[in-house]
Amino acid sequence: MREDVLRVEGLSTRFFTGEGQVNAVENVSFDVREGEVFGIVGESGSGKSVTGLSLVDLVGSPGEITDGELWYRDAELADEVREEFPDVVDGEYVDLRGVPESVRTSLRGTSLSMIFQDPESSFNPSLTVGEQIAEAVEVQQRASSRPRSTRARTDGEEYSLGSLVLSFALPSRRYVSEESRERAIELLELVGIPDPVERADEYPHEYSGGMLQRAMIAQALAGEPDVLVADEPTTALDVTIQAQVLDLLSELQAETGMTILLITHNLGVIARMCDRVGVMYGGEIVERGTLEDVFRDNVHPYTEGLLGSVPDLESVGGSLDPVPGNVPSLLDHEMEDRCYFADRCPKAMEACLERPPDTRVEADGDHVVKCVLTDLEYGESPPLPDDHFETEGADASDGGSNESADASDKSASPDGGDSR
Ligand SMILES: Nc1ncnc2c1ncn2[C@@H]1O[C@H](COP(=O)(O)OP(=O)(O)OP(=O)(O)O)[C@@H](O)[C@H]1O
Numbered sequence: 001m002r003e004d005v006l007r008v009e010g011l012s013t014r015f016f017t018g019e020g021q022v023n024a025v026e027n028v029s030f031d032v033r034e035g036e037v038f039g040i041v042g043e044s045g046s047g048k049s050v051t052g053l054s055l056v057d058l059v060g061s062p063g064e065i066t067d068g069e070l071w072y073r074d075a076e077l078a079d080e081v082r083e084e085f086p087d088v089v090d091g092e093y094v095d096l097r098g099v100p101e102s103v104r105t106s107l108r109g110t111s112l113s114m115i116f117q118d119p120e121s122s123f124n125p126s127l128t129v130g131e132q133i134a135e136a137v138e139v140q141q142r143a144s145s146r147p148r149s150t151r152a153r154t155d156g157e158e159y160s161l162g163s164l165v166l167s168f169a170l171p172s173r174r175y176v177s178e179e180s181r182e183r184a185i186e187l188l189e190l191v192g193i194p195d196p197v198e199r200a201d202e203y204p205h206e207y208s209g210g211m212l213q214r215a216m217i218a219q220a221l222a223g224e225p226d227v228l229v230a231d232e233p234t235t236a237l238d239v240t241i242q243a244q245v246l247d248l249l250s251e252l253q254a255e256t257g258m259t260i261l262l263i264t265h266n267l268g269v270i271a272r273m274c275d276r277v278g279v280m281y282g283g284e285i286v287e288r289g290t291l292e293d294v295f296r297d298n299v300h301p302y303t304e305g306l307l308g309s310v311p312d313l314e315s316v317g318g319s320l321d322p323v324p325g326n327v328p329s330l331l332d333h334e335m336e337d338r339c340y341f342a343d344r345c346p347k348a349m350e351a352c353l354e355r356p357p358d359t360r361v362e363a364d365g366d367h368v369v370k371c372v373l374t375d376l377e378y379g380e381s382p383p384l385p386d387d388h389f390e391t392e393g394a395d396a397s398d399g400g401s402n403e404s405a406d407a408s409d410k411s412a413s414p415d416g417g418d419s420r
């Protein structure tokens with residue numbers, strides 16, 4: 001079996017906003033194996049992007065990782081930090097949450113790299129695409145030309161910029177070496193951009209969406225990362241180009257052996273690309289396992305709902321509209337102390353009024369589900385009436401008077417749920 005390159009344990013990321021605390025990622029755990037494509041799928045607002053940003057330490061204010069461990073396998077790094085930070089080293093693994101920020105920064109782009117959801121926002125409009133990719137190449141070269149222990153201790157100017165994103169967003173010194181420029185052109189060619197020598201001198205706005213997406217992949221690859229976090233790499237593209245970009249990622253992976261964490265709301269993309277997958281809902285991973293576990297032997301009614309929403313798994317189209325109702329706000333004070341999906345769940349039972357634990361379907365497997373149905377049959381605990389959650393938040397004083405007024409379409413009674 002392939003070894004884990006990343007072990008995420010109990011990751012929580014919150015935003016502290018004027019409206020309250022947003023629990024964007026809530027106690028999330030999963031492993032990513034070397035050379036695999038691990039998918040994260042879920043509706044909009046379920047916490048996918050924030051999970052990705054947390055892994056590359058790019059959660060910006062007012063957000064913050066508040067809990068959890070991110071064990072990354074890097075024997076060399078482990079040797080370098082073992083003496084100074086023994087508690088955050090376990091064999092070849094280093095808990096990236098426990099090392100100085102400068103170490104995490106030095107890994108970004110070179111060990112862990114990210115393709116962002118919106119290609120336009122990751123390029124500086126006033127610099128040519130070639131210059132920006134060459135910059136990424138130079139970041140990689142600077143990183144590898146210094147021993148890591150030095151990098152860990154010096155908060156050198158290049159690294160204190162904080163992130164690749166920032167270094168791309170800031171007006172650049174215009175010089176990049178001829179060598180890195182050539183490498184940039186090679187990378188543009190690698191991702192299938194025609195006439196790369198000419199295109200390198202063009203500005204982002206001269207690129208089509210598909211080409212810019214490719215250029216962003218080139219930028220992410222400039223650092224030769226071990227792990228590439230690809231957040232919705234094809235969402236903005238038409239179906240044909242989507243397929244091309246996905247094929248490109250597969251090819252690059254086959255060539256370089258890199259590991260990909262693929263974030264998408266599209267189950268067709270998951271089916272086509274991934275080895276294993278985690279389904280996110282309400283900031284949590286509610287079911288994870290192999291494609292087979294999740295597509296065929298799924299346990300969580302949310303997973304079932306997602307699959308029901310995709311008529312044809314082979315098609316790369318289709319977005320998610322799984323079950324009636326809305327994703328939770330993730331505002332801490334609005335999150336009930338129960339299964340977050342219970343209010344939309346066709347199989348909600350009294351047992352769902354408590355927080356369900358992560359449960360392994362088989363003791364030795366890695367199919368893990370956050371749902372009481374892993375151990376219970378539906379009906380073993382008394383099912384909740386359809387209108388249970390409609391009256392849940394209602395004012396105690398007008399008790400039963402609103403019972404039909406809020407009935408959802410699904411549970412509407414024939415005598416007039418529609419007439420409100
Ligand atoms: N900068 C921020 N400030 C406050 N809240 C944020 C911020 N960024 C994300 N959030 C909140 O975190 C939650 C998770 O957002 P996230 O972007 O991870 O969702 P997503 O699953 O990637 O959705 P999509 O499919 O739309 O990209 C949302 O409730 C969102 O409003």
Ligand code: NI
Nearest residue numbers: 048049050117
């Ligand atoms: Ni997102």
